Amino acid sequence: MFVHKIDEELSLKLTEEKDAERLFELTDNSREYLREWLPWLDFTKNVEDSRNFIKGTRQSYAENKAVTTVILYKGEIVGAASYNTLDWTNKVAYIGYWLDKDYQGKGIMTRVAYALTDYAITELGMNRVDIRAAENNLKSRGIPERLGFTLEGKIRQAEWLYDHYVDHIVYGMLAEDWKKR
Template identity: 70%
Template sequence: MFLYKIDDQLSLKQAEVIDAERLFELTQSGREYMKEWLPWLEFTATVDDTREFVKGTMLGYAENRSLTTVILYEGEIVGTAGFNSINWSNKTAYIGYWLGLEYQGKGIMTRVAKGLTDYAFQHLKLNKVEIRAAEGNNKSRSIPERLGFVKEGRIRQAEWLYDHYVDHIVYGVLAEEWVTI
């Protein structure tokens, strides 16, 4: 099982079925807030839906095409982050994340994204890491900006959010550019 310590407060652990109840609890408590930016909430109506999601992420990890982790903050699951996909041919990973509402504003996700980027370059020997966020999602966009990712462009109508499309802003950093903070 994957376990990666970022610092004294934060670790990433591969999501397991046993984590589904806590993840669903976080989803429920932040559902209205998260619905503004996350398209999968309508497919996550029960703990069983979350269990099925976790099983799918475990398969993705076993097949070496993704890595979904739970974020452990002071030992408690507070959200998820990971590589939604890994393109081994192009040596690129695509980071995705979400955090429980009550844990936002503590710098957690910036440290997590930095840790994942470090891991991608140091351990996986990838060449590029990308983060995509909806154009209006300023909180999410501030993370790659804070970490020195380059704004590479816009993907028009990249994602359907319940009743409208949103454009995505693409950020990337190359291994040769990565300077840890």
């Protein structure tokens, strides 16, 4: 089982089917908040939907295409973070994340994104880490900005969110820049 300890409070653990109830509980608790920025909330209506999501993530992990983890804060699942895609040909890891609304403001996601970036570069041998966020999602955008990622541009109408398109801001970190930090 993949477990990555970040610090005394935080670790990342590969998703397991037994996590479905807690993930659904967090999704339901933060549904309206998350719905502003994430496109999958309307497809997650019950625990079985979360269980099916986890099965899919486990398949992607087995195929070495992605790694989806739950975020453990003081031993409790509080969100999820992943390499949504691992592009082995181009050596790029695409990071995604979400956190329950009740756990925001504690620096959790910045530490998680730091750990995922460091692991991608130092352990997986990736040359680039990519983080994308909706242009107006300033909280999410603040994470790569705090970590020193380069703002590389905007993808117009990159994602359909229920009834409108949102533009994505692309942030990148190259291995050579990460190692110079």
